[in-house]
Amino acid sequence: MLLIMPKLSKTEQTILELISNDPLISQAKIAAKLNLARSTIAVQITQLINKNLLIGRGYILPKSQKVTCIGGMAFNRKYSLNSAPIFGTSNPAINIKSHGGVIRNIAENMARMDVDVCLLSIIGDDESGKELRTQMHNLGVDTSQIAISNNKPTAEYIAVFDNNNELVMGIASMDILDQITPNLIEESWPNIKSSDWVVLDCNLPQETIKKILDLKQKSNFKVAIDTVSVSKAMRLPKDLSSVDILFTNKDEAASILALDHILKKSDLNTIANQLRNRGTKGVVLTDGSNGHIVNIGNEVFTSPALSSKVCNVSGAGDALVAGFISQLLTGASIREASDIGAALSALTVESQMDVRQDLNSKILYEYLSKNLK
Ligand SMILES: Nc1ncnc2c1ncn2[C@@H]1O[C@H](COP(=O)(O)OP(=O)(O)OP(=O)(O)O)[C@@H](O)[C@H]1O
Numbered sequence: 001m002l003l004i005m006p007k008l009s010k011t012e013q014t015i016l017e018l019i020s021n022d023p024l025i026s027q028a029k030i031a032a033k034l035n036l037a038r039s040t041i042a043v044q045i046t047q048l049i050n051k052n053l054l055i056g057r058g059y060i061l062p063k064s065q066k067v068t069c070i071g072g073m074a075f076n077r078k079y080s081l082n083s084a085p086i087f088g089t090s091n092p093a094i095n096i097k098s099h100g101g102v103i104r105n106i107a108e109n110m111a112r113m114d115v116d117v118c119l120l121s122i123i124g125d126d127e128s129g130k131e132l133r134t135q136m137h138n139l140g141v142d143t144s145q146i147a148i149s150n151n152k153p154t155a156e157y158i159a160v161f162d163n164n165n166e167l168v169m170g171i172a173s174m175d176i177l178d179q180i181t182p183n184l185i186e187e188s189w190p191n192i193k194s195s196d197w198v199v200l201d202c203n204l205p206q207e208t209i210k211k212i213l214d215l216k217q218k219s220n221f222k223v224a225i226d227t228v229s230v231s232k233a234m235r236l237p238k239d240l241s242s243v244d245i246l247f248t249n250k251d252e253a254a255s256i257l258a259l260d261h262i263l264k265k266s267d268l269n270t271i272a273n274q275l276r277n278r279g280t281k282g283v284v285l286t287d288g289s290n291g292h293i294v295n296i297g298n299e300v301f302t303s304p305a306l307s308s309k310v311c312n313v314s315g316a317g318d319a320l321v322a323g324f325i326s327q328l329l330t331g332a333s334i335r336e337a338s339d340i341g342a343a344l345s346a347l348t349v350e351s352q353m354d355v356r357q358d359l360n361s362k363i364l365y366e367y368l369s370k371n372l373k
């Protein structure tokens, strides 16, 4: 119930109006709408309660669990040539741009599900960087920890497809991500250590991953890691005992374990057990259309892929991480988190985009209830 009193500041009045129109609005969404930090909104709401201007705590979400996502964000440009490629000259093409980077995708999925998420990454001092940051801010993500490089452009991934939609060439220009240094982590440490979960991707330099895992030992948050690619997975340290959940696909796992050709054919359970032997408290091992297996604590089970209407498989693993961790934040069981992860990855492979643009919690739960056998 709202009790409107006279002499409110403009911000207080706007917050009351927003809550009145949408009683379940998150603090992160209010912050994005007012262009203020979420912590400022939390303070304002507390003041409104203290002044009895807001009655009924039901209107205010309980203190949300916070996730800090640390890793790569990139600007993707896809060029489709009008005709067969001719090298050494200019080729007319159609250009489609999108936003990418594994941790950015994870953060976007989480924000669309109303998770309180902070993104720590780096952009160049350029238009594509500003666009990436603005989009995340507008989704309610805390972008205050995104650094701006003074000498490198925003990371880009460029893919050129021929007139038969076959990839001619992919170009990854990601040097800037090496500037997410251990020093940058130290500067953001007050922010990171107040998180409930920290999610990293292996776009980070090896020494930065190590730094976060070292610092984690003195902190209360949990850590999840997405290994990104076969080559970047090798940036993980040998000792994984500071990791709570390692999200990796079969090829990336083989790379971490340096499996030879024969061992690569081992079943998923054997590979997950070998990863557990490296110290991680949990593994979620994905295998495309074969689904995923979970090996966390004492829980070991297999989960099939849900989708049959595959449209674009890129971003499926990122979605699985986002769904899984978001669900754990609500206090759900590992099994429930696994189901939500599978549902979100299925919804993602059914969409053209690497992150589903119409995603919200309602769509996700409806999909799960229709598709889970
Ligand atoms: N072809 C597919 N059909 C159905 N489901 C799929 C398919 N590909 C992926 N998925 C779903 O997405 C999950 C993760 O997929 P995958 O193992 O391909 O991750 P990934 O290699 O990390 O992908 P990416 O890094 O591109 O996001 C799978 O466990 C499955 O639930």
Ligand SMILES: [Mg+2]
Binding pocket: 226, 228, 249, 317, 318
């Ligand atoms: Mg992946």
